Amino acid sequence: MPTQDDVLNVLKEVEDPEIGVNVVDLGLVYTVDVQGDGGVNVEMTLTAPGCPMHDTIARAAEMAIETLPDVKEAHVKMVWNPPWTPDRLTDEGRRLLGF
Template sequence: MDDTNANAAPQAENAAGLPSEAQVLEALKIVKDPEIPVNVVDLGLIYGVDIMPGGLVDITMTLTSVGCPVQDLIRADAEMAVGRLDGVSEVNVEFVWTPPWGPDKMTEDGKRQMRMFGFNV
C-alpha cells in the first residue's frame, strides 16, 4: 500500500463541483454493520455508485443477509455519510440481492480485519 498520500486531502471534486466515486466510497467507509466490525466498502457490499448532475448520488448495495435487521440503520448511515460531501444534494440507497453477497466480494483489507476479530475468511 502506498502511504505517500495518507495525510493528503481526498481527491478533488470534478469540474462540475460533484464528488468523485472515490470520495463517495471513502465517505462510506465510516458505515459499518453493527454485527460485523468492518465497513461496508471493505465488506464488498457496495455494488455501484452513480453521481448525477445536480448532486444526486445513487448507491446500489447489498447486505450480508436478506432480512438484515439493521438495514434501515445502514441505509441512514450511508445517506448521512455521503450527504455530507460537497456538491451532494440527495442520496438514494437501493438494496439488491443479486448477485448475493459472499466473502469473495471482500477486499483484502476487509478479510484481514475479519481475521483479526476471529472470523474465518
C-alpha cells in the same frame, strides 16, 4: 462534484454493526452513480437478506454521502441479487476479519 472514490471513502465510515467492518471493505457496495445535479445513487447489499439493520445501514450510508460537498441528496437502494459472498471482501476486509 464528488467522484465515485469520494463516495466510497465516506462510505468507509459506515459499519455493519453486527460485524464491525465498514460496508466498502465488506464488499457490500455494488454501484455508485454520481449525478450532475447533486444526487448520488448507490446500490448495495448486506451479508444476509433478512438482516434487520438494512434500513439503519442504508440511512447511515445516505447521511455519510450527504456530508460531501455539492451532494444535495443521496439514495441507497438495497439489492439482493447478486447475493453477497465472502469473495467480495477487499484485502483490508479480509485482514480485519482475520482471513
